[in-house]
Amino acid sequence: GGLEDGAEPDAAASSGLDHGEESPVSDARGVERCVSFKRQFSEDGLQDCKSRTSSAATMHAGLKLLTITQENTWMKWHSKPRNIMLVAKPGDPEIIRTLRGMAAWIDSQGATVLVEPNLLREIRGEAWAEPESDPAPCMKLCWCAGNCSCPRMPAIQRSTSRLITKRWSWGTSEGLPQGFAARCRTWTPGQDDLQKSVDLVVCVGGDGTLCWAAGLFSGAMPPVIAFAGGSLGFLTPFPMIDWMDTLLPFIGANEIVRPVQVACRMRFQMSVSRSSGDEDNFRPGKAMPPIPVQALNEVLVHRGSSGNLVKLEVWVNQRPVTMVQGDGLIIATPTGSTAYSLSAGGTMVHPSVPGIILTPVCPHSLSFRPVVLPDSAVVTVRVPLSARSSKVMVAVDGKDRIELKRGDSIEVAVSKYPLPTVCKTSVTDDWFLSVNGALQWNLRLEQKGS
Template identity: 45%
Template sequence: MIVKKPFVEHISQSAWDIIVWLQTTHDMECFVQFETKQEFESNGMDTTNLKEWLDSESVDFAISLGGDGTILYMVNMFSHTVPPIIPFAMGSLGFLTPFDIMNQRKVLNNFILVGGSLTLRTRLSCKVIKEGKVHCQKVVMNEVVVDRGTSSSLLNVDTFVDGQHLTCVLGDGIILATPTGSTAYSLSAGGSICHPQVPCMIFCPICPHSLSFRPVIFPDSAHFKIVLGQAARDNAWVSFDGRDRMMFERGDEILVKHSRYPVAVLCRNETEDWITSVTTCLRWNLRDNQKSWTRAGATTGGVTRKEESRPLELKIEDVDAQKAQDLERTTSTEATDLFKTSSDASEHLYRSFCKPASTILSRSFRYDEAAATTMNF
């Protein structure tokens, strides 16, 4: 089965190339959605041997051509078991798509003939209860979000975990996210970043009206219930992976737990792919390295100075105010500042060298820049 980002010409061409290659090289039946098949036909392609995917059809693996949104869309097509997904990066962010489309045949051939490593990504099973009955059931890969929508009033919902009252949420909303969703909406709301193999659920408030309300990580065995009480000033809204948004009315409940049907995604190396995505897509902790504290690369006020460390020669004939301003200038700031206060020059030099100022100032002397910075004037 092939799912692609719609109405993008170069993605459509790549999808068609993969279909033809799978049919001719590996003699495989290929499934696409009705809309994709129509798009191929409108482009003059022969879709006689191309099958339309129905909900009841069972497939061996699925190919995603697009970005992270394409994967979420594909996963949403399967409420239970999801076939292994081979993701090719042809979208914007590409956090979940480690494979380059230029290597499509190599990646697919290796997977078909040899196999590959799979990352199992957790999903959440959600039930919406209205008037004591199950209104609908959803399975999410990223998060379920309850928010105040367009209302000007704070969201006011009670949350329970494993039958115990957890807290009353007063704010813009609440997020229940998977480890995969930890780098999505939850990240923007201040939640922790979790490795996809950490068995957990992230409970993250959105703009809470409390300084002490911080995100909490629960084990994946937790069962959550979110209730909009009758005392709430307005209705709320609930969405599932950013889709299927519906009104959450007073008295409604949402039950959230770990799903028995994870998503298997092909990867090169699970941890390597995840670290690469975090650092390149999210630019996590990327900054210029601190310079080493050496004379060749010393730092002052955050600006790197790349001066040569060379001896400086000064000749001083007198220490009155007029003569001090005529000192020979050098490129070193330390040497310039050494005698800028000429009225006290004799006293400073006397304290430093423990000799009469007239003895020191009457002759030329050479000193190194490093020594000049340690004279404590």
């Protein structure tokens, strides 16, 4: 907590980097209050903290145009991070070996290691907990609607006596510091307030792992250091092999706390409004409070398993702008502009550009092109009562969350809680390195000279 902004206190609060009041986790596992940090600007006089936060251009008749950008945002902890959350892609032996080394080294520096609940059980040699699931229903073999009398495929019987395979394969305590298992901590999903207890998130895996880690924080999120251990690694700029050199300046016991450059990646918040049955009196802006889910890449409204195209009304700032008729609509962040939106024909947007991308999915139109809206826009998507599809699905970062019926709507706006990811060099350099390396942007043979 306690983010400070010497230049603009109000802007600092709206940036989402503020943790608010600091407090321990609710189940009292011994995790102390987190370390506060502040955002740094060039006005602070730091030679190693150069930030282009504002510029003024003189126009006709003495008018000045003031522009503000967060391309170079620097932050600094007030003291060493103490509570380090480790999030990793499970099932990869190389990642697990790296994770063991990280955990042992972080523990040796006097910091507290937080891991996922099931991983902690493996570390302590306890039984691996798996959520109970209902028996699989018999599968229909016909196209009949409802409960028909046609034959069905028997459900697969699962043996309750089988041993649960350890997903992590953490191994023994060999090579770990003495007492490490007892000092390691975890959290209770849905109960512990992680944003008040975690100083730094270390992510080892791919872009999906980073999205999963971001989903753990419905409010303010601490800085994230992402190591590449997946297949694409667009959002993971740090090589996994250099993890100690990367973490040493942040966690090393003998290191001096220095400012670091972060990319404040925009996230979305979403609200849902259920139908009142009145087609003529629909007005946006009457949605329920936002659901506790933050979208890092995109919010997708799609036809789901229906064979019909979807019909969606799109409103921007409570004004109707268009009707979508196709497979769906993508509302993407600048970070998500290189994900599903790119596959659907959307443009790539630099993560520091404050914009909202609307990209149609297979529109039944030759003139429907993606558009970029300002970050102040509030986008409402509604399923009209005249739609043929009786239900429409809403997916957040690739996972179906909500089902919309005729007359229902969602409202998407920029969240005040961005995802601060630590840069390897700078926001722009990291982004172009990913665009060129992972996506092979504009790759072709060079034309010969005349």
